[in-house]
Amino acid sequence: MTQEEIYAAIKGVLDGEQILAFAKRYREYPLKLSFSAYAQGIDFLAREYLSSGLETKVTSFPADGRSVYGDRHFPLAWDVEAGWLEVDGKRLADYAQDTYSIVPFSADSAGVQCGRIIPSEELPDKLSGDEIALFTHYPGAAEISALRERGLQAYLACVNPNPVHPSLENSRRWFNDAFGAGQIDARHQTICGFSITPREARKLLEKYRSAGPVPAQYLLQSRTFSGQAPCVSATIAGRDQRVFWLTAHAYEPHATNNVAGVACLLAAARALQQLIADGTLPQPQHSIRFFHGLEVFSLYAYALRYPEEMANAIGGMSVDSLGRREIDGYQERFVLWQDPRLRQDPLHQSALALVKIASADSGIGYYTREGSSNNEDLLQDPGFGPPWSLLYGSLWSEPGAAPQNRYFYHSNTDTADKLSPLVLRTAAAIAAAQAYYCASQECPAKPAHSPRTAMISTGNTALEKECDRMIVQRLLPGPLGFGTLSDDLRAEAAQILGYHCLEYWVLEDPGSNLYLFDGRRSIFEVAQIAGPEKLEKYQRLALLLEKAGLARITRRSVVGKQDILTGLQSLGIARGALLMVHSSLRSFGKIVGGAEAVIEALQELVGPEGIIAMPAFTDAEDGSPNPPFVAAESPVEKWVGVLPDVFRRHPGVIRSQHPTHSVCAWGQNAQEFLASETPLDIFSLTSPWRKLLDRGGKLLFLGEAIGGNTYLHALEAWHLGYMDETYARMGDKVVKVQNYPDGCRGGWYKLKRRAPYWQALEKTGIIQENTIGDARVTLLDVQQLTAAMLKIFAADPAILLHKSGCRDCAQHRARISFKPQ
């Protein structure tokens, strides 16, 4: 079925009014703010999924404020019974009237208390303990902590006493908590906090100005405790173990954030279940799982507790902060957040295609953004799982939107009458259609590997060069973020990012993009992707992550063509040299210009009168799954290295005809060098390998590549006589290959510099070495090596083989016939 057909079928059974009615019912749970009520809400959702016929599971995580999942502490549980604040017998805040009156995670007041309200900026230096601070801005975590330590017991807050829109005069802001961790953890203690309206805040300010501190009484009955935080998952079974996830967080009490998301997904589940049951949609290949928990904490915790489930995840979509009806002539648009810079993925493409289909159908606009601007950014992190798309509404993210377009965000005015049945129905249809479409692909779109960064030239400033050396290695599993930072370090992060707010989701804004620190890209390369003008900021953030123990910064070398050329010249390699090059470019750190730069350095080194040769081996042995050897096409086996395969395609480079052991060469005499009278005998006396000896060639190892010294096989063929034969496919023929180096060579390949023959060679003094970047570069003169190896073979002709315990090496050992000349 096409995406259009799937979308139309699903939309046909969705009813926007029903989704709205469900949102109203569900909202009663998060609206109480308490963890106990939240847990009842999860049970309510579980029963709804169960009654819709889905396999449903409730999983709990310790809400102890100590357990760390991914980058953050799981919050402490908190319940509230009652809370109010009175001035002159009038309640400015009352939980019983409006739950938004209480700042979540507020401390218990130990009975009714009396105090005096004073604007926060006018508190005396020495507090007497009965002051109640009045904040007319969003109180910062450091601010609250400092006042609590000085003895403050309570505060009132209203973000702005002169609101941007008249409808906010009697509204209350929802404060998740005032500690910047989103939800409190065991490192923090709180005091009593109340949220008041701008109108009341202004009255209090006037009262204070005319008569000084304003007497007040307050009560808070609350409990912070080590509890449990449940989350619910419900599954529509596919035919295999792989799963597409639809997620919506269930904790916030606002109609559009994210009660609407929860309601949309429940409706999506019911619609899919119904359409699959009545045969309109065939059962999908993969399962579809619905998930609701605390913000995204629960999802991280779940992913880390059940890594095998995340390994089976093919992708996901999170639905959050949407569903608003038209207000003041302003209509919400859909926002699709995904980061293709990190992973090009077909799932992202299909999500975008669906949003376009839904937009054309419903008249609701849309736009896309790279990366989100909150904690859900971590869903883009490869440390978390597969690619996740985030479907939002534009209510508070509209670029350049006037404030009135988002005025009710996170306040008690975000009520169900703000919800649009059309937007709810359309969002539910997008989510369900994306899940069903992705779950129905026979060959699931596998989470793609991060694409290799294109070789970006190194910058020129000292900062750019330094940052191109620095690679951020994560020290913990899971996504990388600021959630577990101490208050001090979070304050430092805020300063680096230029924010006054310490809430971690604000810090993890698109500017931080910490998920681009993947252990391979340098800080410079991360900045090239996320914002080159922010290079210094990224460097400071990386150092902060290191200080916090979340990451380690390793430094790599950055070398260019000239560094390589100079390094090789200092080994005494001159123009006209005949070089057989083995390589492991990874050893160098970063090479500006990549493999091409290395090839150019080698060409300049020997000039056209010399010869650069590299092994270009292929596995075209008869019986291998590879196609037959074709010189112009067959790629070089990966174990030979990246360099030979780039060299093979480099202008002027030619390749010999051999199904398993072809050689590539460049230079004006390359043709003659590669020509052999007996081309299928790898190491015949007219082979390039013999010419290396006869013409005073040299073996050059760039990086740790000595384990792959093919010339030793030539010596085995000429002097030890234990080589093999095999059959290989070349074009449409099967040919017999002679002097084929089969077997394990237990005394050589893997031991590298620890191999007994190498240790013997080290005593001869013929090994020349140098360092370029992080790489060791080794040069051997072929005639000197041959003479030295013949002495080593004379003492122990089985030195390249296992001594015992290997049938393969035993067979070769039995065939040794040493020829000293």
Ligand SMILES: [Zn+2]
């Ligand atoms: Zn062996």
